[in-house]
Amino acid sequence: MPRRTPRTALDRLRTSRRFTGFLKTASICVLVGGLLSPLTQQAAAAEATASNDYCGGQCSDILPPGENGNATLAQILLNQAFGTQPSHAEDQLGPYANLATGHAGLTDSTINNFFNDASFGVPSDQVASTEKPSGRSDVTIVRDKKTGVPHITGTTRYGTEYGAGYAAAEDRLWLMDVFRHVGRGQLTSFAGGASANQGLEQEFYRNAPYTEADLQAQIDNAVAHNGARGQQALADANAYLAGINAYIDASDSGRYFPGEYDLTGHKDPITNAGTIDHFKITDLVALASVIGSLFGSGGGGEVDNAVSLLAAQQKYGVEEGTKVWESFRERNDPEAVLTVHDGESFPYGSKPADAKGQALPDPGTVTQEPLVYDRTGSAATTAARSTSASAAKTTLGSARRGMSNALVVSGKYTASGHPIAVFGPQTGYFAPQLLMLQEIQGPGISARGASFAGLSMYVELGRGQDYSWSATTSGQDIIDTYAVELCQDDYHYLYHGTCTAMDKVEQKNAWSPTTADGTPAGSYTMRVWRTKYGPVEYRATVGGKKVAYTTLRSSYLHEADSIIGFQMLNDPDYVKGPKDFQSAAQHINYTFNWFYADSQHTAYYNSGDNPVRASGVDSEFPVWAQPAYEWQNWDPATNTAAYTPASAHPNSIDQDYYVSWNNKQAKDYTTASWGDGSVHRGNLLQDRVKKLVAAGGVTRAKLVQAMADAALADLRAEDVLPKLLKVVNSSPVTDTTAAGAVKKLQAWLDAGAQRTETSAGSKTYADADAIRILDAWWPLLVKAEFEPGLGSDLYTALTDNLSIDEAPSAGHGPTGSHAGSSFQYGWWSYVDKDIRAVLGENVQGGLAEKYCGGGSLSGCRDALISTLDQAAGMTAAQVYPGDDQCSAGDQWCADSINQRALGGIKHGKISWQNRPTFQQVVEYTSHR
Template sequence: MPRPIRTAAAACSAALILLAGVGTALARDYAGTALNIIPSGQWGGFGAPPQADRQARLYDGLTPLFDRVTPRDLTTYFKPETFGTKGQCPCKAERVPRRGVRIVRDRENVPHITGRNRLDLDWAAGWVLAQDRALLLSLGRYPARFAALDTPGVDAFGLVTSLKRVTVTEQADSIIDREQTAALMARGSEGRALLRDIDEYVKGINARLRFDRSLEKPWTRVDVYAINALAGQIFGQGGGDEARRSMLLDGLRRKLGADAGRRVWNDLAEQLDDDTPTTISKRFPYARIPSRAPGSAVIDNGSLNAGAEAAVATASRAHRNMSNFLILSGRRSTNGHPLFVAGPQIGYFYPGLTLEMDLRAPGIQARGAAMPGGAGNLLIGRGEDFAWSLTSAGSDTNDQFVETLCGGSDTKYLFRGRCRAMGSVNAGTIAGQGAIRYRTTVHGPVLGYAGVGGRRVAISFQRSSRGKDVLWQIMFRRMTNGTVTGLRSFRAAAATSPFTFNVGYADDRDIAMYSTGLLPLRDPRVDPRLPTIGTGQYEWRGFLAARHHPQVANPSSGALINWNNKPAAGFSSSDADWSQGSTQRVTLLREGIAKREKHDLASVTSAMNAAATQDLRVAGPLLAGLHNVLAGSQAPSPRSQRMADLLNAWRASGSSRLDRDLDGKIDVGAAPAIVDALYPRLADAVLTPVLGADLDRQLSELEGTTNSTASGFTGGRINYLDKDLRTLTGTRFRSPFATRFCGGGDLATCRAAIWRAFEETGAALALTQGSEDPAQWTSDATAERIRFLPGLMQTTIRYTNRPSGIQQVITFTGHRKERR
């Protein structure tokens, strides 16, 4: 907590000191409306103060409004994101040991920082970070090293949230420092400027640690580098799950035969499905599948050793995809200017993973959410006349390579005609696990060992952004410094990111999106869905040029809507993402926007807020497809028919899981409990006849057993069910499956299987609910209330699937004179 100035005389004296050399006036604010919310709040100490949950309660207040948000509600349930403190007091000036820096805290504890220059802001951002997120920094700095190194089998973020004690080695720090500093130096003057920012930022962190008499070791560049790598591991990469998915292919070929097994696997992979919703309609081809792929390998099913299995599962599990943006052009707006409702969904934590800052220095005026490791830059936010936000794109930045072992050794491998010794890294120790050591090849860390055609091989992991994580900050540096002044400079800034995100942008006239990342150009003899043979013949051939990345400005539709759906038509899904199919939750946002031609900020927020509590399994096309399959048939029991009727009635009422009256039960009654229990059985009923029980379980390990609140309504095999069932009743798709799953394509057989799933679900629910009558059943809302991990703040809020790192609600009505 800041130390307040206690008397009027002291306040006046301190203000004179603070203002000495700080004469920077507020820049003109071109926003007509600028609001935001960060549910985790600004406070972040070990003992959460009573006011720590104020923003969480505002955030929760919007949820029950569903699609009825009014302009007045915006100013009730969001807070100002204007520059300076006007209308945001009572405020407190804060003493800092650096002349030329002024920090004033508003009523939400947000720091408004003024400096004489950029380096002052860097220092002050470090000071504030250590003040407001000291606990998070202490928990995260050492586990983050494992993310920077891609340490096999280690879930770095899981170590943070589990509060596990970690120590790291000099070797680990040396590797990270060498690689990341070299990457900055290679960027020339901009890289060197960012390095100066980092060094000043570290000084600010350490100044605050000394002020607080902290026992923490002083921060270094490596801490900043590693924290950026951790953020990238969680949100900014994709792919790297080829080995497990190729094992499924091997299993299918053994069960069904080579051709039939390959056809089923192609259907399941959903690598390029022209029926999936995209944000950009123009085609941006990437990562096509060759007719022959001699550069790819298929892992023998079940041959991954236990360590490798855990390592590849951990790498895939690290990716989080929950963010969204709704950006409308002036043509679709009642005020004639773009509307911007956007934010990243990074989970719910206390201390929060983001914190807010308002930054001002000559030539710099920006406000928004910063992140640990941000080096004085804002992650998501706004300048004088523009705003930006991110959603995880999950594009294919990672690959697994099959290393040919030689010399009868597990530590020698063949590369470009000669046997090489693997490297060795001692990364550190984890309490309860001991020392963390692993081998490396030219491609990266060795995840473990497996078989290919009965021959033992090593599996290594290559990530395009490894050793370049800190370059992510260049985009945010340009945004924060105000050097982004229009479409061209926005695209140029976004193109610098090594991590893969969809970046949304709006000013007073233009809207745009650019999908970022170092996207490998693979050898044309490699199938991007399978592991690559690592002998040196099939290496990456550079990276996708900026002009070929999915991007658009001012689309004819007047809308840019993204909820981690595929960015553009023709753009390949990563090998780890088999969920970009015929249904995706972004359709819920689209439906809300489609309700009217012209919107204001309240109606755009309504579309977002309604979708945040809707159940995709019911609101999307799946339930309609299921209804059509069952139409004209007789349910095996009145109970099953009543269950089906309740689901259809829920769809008609809006498909929301709201608990408005906070009685602990979802308002609509039994239907949510029915779909939760029915869905996994339904998926098995559709897929198991083709896959068999063992391969269905294997697919479920890759894609999840259910599509639900727990998964944010992603994955869970929903696309297979949706397309297969709708195909069965006559829907024609642009990318049809070659396989008929449910009932082998026979409608009567499929119906019988689905009704059996209803019967089994009904029997199970009758036992747990204590009644045979579905009308008497209830759905538990308390179980899915959101809790702030790891439990230091006890407040809980209603279930909602909306941005949590920050959500901005903004429209601009003017612009600086210069525009590029």
């Protein structure tokens, strides 16, 4: 049976009786004339000044599918019936997709065939519309013809931010509304009870179970502790909200608000009865908590680590088992690709010589704390955990795991003598996209780039007047797990020797088929028990004592704090060079790698509030909730502590080059991610950029080509397959099936080992058979290589820490199907080190034992040939079993990227590329 992915509420709504009946009876011509925004009927000339632009026409960006993420009901109906697209809804999707086959012949002059011109302003002949929102005289929104991006120019700070809010609502109102409800755990009450909606709100509520008072306190604290900048941020946010709400009122009156409000029952499509609630300032914090949880909250997993450690110790004994576990953990692998590669050390998260305070669970006692209670109706038929898992893959799973990359080259090695950067975040592929493009010019603000919808009072990733910046998710550990000893009952715990009641936080959701997608009416209550050490996530016993495992992260109750860093990045009077950039990034408490380029300098800084742990605490495992093991200077009332100083964070200025694809930051800096070993997708960038730098004369086109080439590479094939074939070919291959497979794999390697179409738009891969064989072989060979030696219990526990595969078509992997981002999570480093050890080659930081074939070359060869023979015999339909997007056996479709619907508009699939969603290409020619 094909594997079917649960549909979103809106997917089902499109086929509901109410939707199809309306499509049949409504007069589409009347709707089109009456519901389209009046902006589409404007085209006034306007000239935008660009005297503050120092990029010399050499800044570009791209953000698929398109800037316009709002669609009226008429536009949604037309899209569903005939496939028509609203203006600017997918006009960036084609150029983005075409780079896969067009990069080989790229020149600097053709870059903007695949990217947008990201210069400041809009030439007069490219102005599509000019608007003064609400008739204000202090702000103008100009949209360009090519992309429809809003260029917001204000003469007052209030007017500038008012315009930013108005433009955000014009482009992303429905998405913003969805996510303010996700952040509060209220999505199903708002958009219906589909399983994906249930899973989405459950995923975030467990991590950030905030009350309205918590959200307001974040704002109050951020303002109180940041002086004039804090006051300015509050004023900016209020002006931004006023702009959003002005658009809500105008679009409601004019009936050109997003059609999803009609489809979900919030508005009546005939009478216009119903309301769209105004936004308030706590909504912005709710939105920020979702984004922070998705992209900027590295760490956690200590309980899973403990379970696998105990499995290793049970298999091998305590001493040897610990050694085996550490070899798979690869905390500080000497072969790992590094972003700061000049040898400088930044110790953090290292294994202590004598760990103290560990609270490892008794084997077999760990259970996850229930989140969902009191299910009724349709909610009673869905198990909470399975719902959450499926939703993560069908909605935001690719965002959570998608990550980002960066390639930055110093001017010393470029043809022009100016630094070049190609960088951007991988935020997943959605319709509408989570990010939106904008330019903001006003007092104290001068920037263009991408911002998360609903948080776009500042540009969060983009360019200033003479500098650009971007980020990748860093994943260093700012989350710890504490074992709180229970007393009295399951809902009281010992805090500093006193039996203390847990706080109960609840959110009840109810839905009916008339307000959603036809899912039968239902309800449930989400309940989280909070302690001073954070929310309860698991329960277990430790040495026979009942405990609750809580999760404490440094950004908990502090998602609003990062607004100050983004404000600084947008301020041309603050950022005038690389040190100012690093200072601004240091004010962002999310875990990110930040990159910078201007006409003279490059820079890097790793942000996040890294707690200073008590001496002897091993951050990999749970510790007792006792004063001796708390973060230094920790205040539970405010969740503040002592944090490592800026100088201790990996940072650098003017290194020869920087690469990042969520790899290890620097020597001795331990992230929470497993898999930072000898083979990592960061190697795909480093190998290419290192060659460019060695040759010198790097251009924008060459650096884009390096990125695009890496984006099509199969990491397993490029960096591991040659060693596997070396073992297989250590003796003549007499099995005809295996021999044929080896021949095809070698030919693919010789051709570059990439997953590319035979020609643009062919939807057929060159070397299709070799790709199919490796896709089938990898999971078989990993299991055959490691499970016999590790034993099934330990093997399973380790695969819970790190999945074995994340190929583009691997719907079973952590990212899910059709997500683009690939090869971040997998056992490629383990296979590489083990195979090299079996071959007798030098391995630094090797595994504790040899596993393949029991450590013998002949035994390893037998295991590889046996599994290769099995893989070669699998049909395309077996390897690519099909889903709700693709028929069984369609290899290209299985890999393809789908813009996952978060609204009513659908887009077509594009060929697989492993690259950022939003991306910049920059080379500044001068500086202020």
